[in-house]
Amino acid sequence: MRIPRYHNVLTHSTRVVTVAPMPPEKSAFALARYSRSPDSIRDSIEWVRTHNSEKFLESFYFQYGHASIADLGHAVVCFEGISELAATEIEAEPLWDGQAKSSRYQDFSHSGFITPPEFEDDDAARYQAAGAALLAAYQEVNHLAFDCLSARLPRPEEMKPEAYRRNLAARAFDVARYLLFWGVPTNVGQVASIRTVEKQIRRLRASGYAELRSLGDEIAAACARVPDCRWDENAASEPLAPTLARHAEADEHAIRSRRDLIEWAAENLPPRAEIAAPPRVDLLRPVHTPADIVATLLYPVTDRPFRELYGMACEWSAARRAEVIDVALQSRGRRDEILAGFRGGLYAYDFVIDVGAFRDLQRHRRCQKFRQAFSGALGYETPALIDEAGATEVFNRAMNAAFASMRALPAPGAEYLLPFGARSRFLFKMDFAEAEYISRLRSGVKGHFSYRQIAWDMKCAMEALEPELGRLIEATPPWVEDPLQR
DSSP, X not given: OOOOOOTTTOSSSOOOOOOOOOOHHHHHHHHHHHHTSXXXXXXXXXXXXXXXXXHXXXXXXXXXXXXXXXXXXXXXXXEEEEXXXXXXXXXXXXXXXXXXXXXXXXXXXXXXXXXXXXXXHHHHHXXXXXXXXXXXXXXHHHHHHHHHHHHHSOOOTTSOHHHHHHHHHHHHHHHHGGGOBTTSEEEEEEEEEHHHHHHHHHHHHTOSSHHHHHHHHHHHHHHTSOOSOOSSTTSOOOOSOHHHHHHXXXXXXXXXXXXHHHHHHHHHSOOOOOOOOOOSEEEEOOOOHHHHHHHHHHGGGSSOOHHHHHHHHHHSOHHHHHHHHHHHHTTOOTTOOOOGGGOOOSEEEEEEEEHHHXXXXXXXXXXXXXXXXXXOTTOBOOOHHHHHTTOHHHHHHHHHHHHHHHHHSOTTTGGGGOBTTBEEEEEEEEOHHHHHHHHHHHXXXXXXXXXXXXXXXXXXXXHHHOHHHHTTOOOOOTTOOOTTOO
């Protein structure tokens, strides 16, 4: 292969230069300068050593709005001992990489749980009693499921006993996890650009949950100080992202827009007619873009199916649709991005699925995701193995008691008791490539049976809507099983 020659440009023979990790704001400064000068990256880094990165970011990022600069610096941030509810909100950034504690490989029966800061005295006591009952049922169902699987699936001679036990334990946890709930603690590790971290802080500080607002404050405080963990303890260090920490205020536009849309929907949407049980997966290809945007804006602030909202919006006049859009945007300031409801994809999958399955599907980043309130109004899923394992009475009693306790507790806070087996409504908007990827990947025999069924339903829905494309999805039917794989 001939390497092209460039005269009067290259000053050394190396065309690929690697750079060791740097403080995020220093990295953003160095790479931004690199793109704006003829100097090499080595010279740009040396320049940054003697110049103030905070002053640069204050001017170019926060004042002039050169937002892409903050994509050039990345930070590793970990969250420990937070609720599962908090974890799902932390992970709700489209440009996000991370991992959370797995419910498949760890026993949560002795993990305890987070009591919402909103609860005191009697409410806290009622919540704690309900949470303890769910964890006791989780432990009992886990043992029953493991014993049932052991009896049904004897160990193959070629499989080592420890591997056999791990595989069965993972499958038993898959069943028991339906009794976990948003209040159980978890850990999350993320790698994100400081631009994403800023959005995360602003969104969390605008949350209706006290735990999330305090986490937003804690992230900002952590960005203002020296990192807690360092690879080289002897190396000099400096604050992680001090400029970011000063400017990441609560997203007031998100707060006001949600409030305004709730009020508009309550005053203007017609009463809901009685409808049959909703399908697990409903697929639309919206072709009326303004109606699609209006339906997406209203989806998170109602309990209505996306198909119903989209159908109404298509029938409304242009002036009526403009009214909804104006209500959503009337609080938008100069630095506020347009709402996520204006983003989308060719296909809209409206899911009515258990929240545990949503936690798995939430990892897919090439789609826009919207959720409705965690009300518990859609009931709960019951795994097939529950009956086979003789756990029906334990399971149903625990789930029904949790729902009753939720209804007796005030919101915000009651949602922390919502079990992972509870159904809720989620909208995923994506292109065909992502639909194919999710269907193919998540339908595999190693996956959790809940999202395997959803992935298969996604394929079937695509085949019904777009036969020419649906035939291209090579998904594994849920009745094809291999329980000893994971």
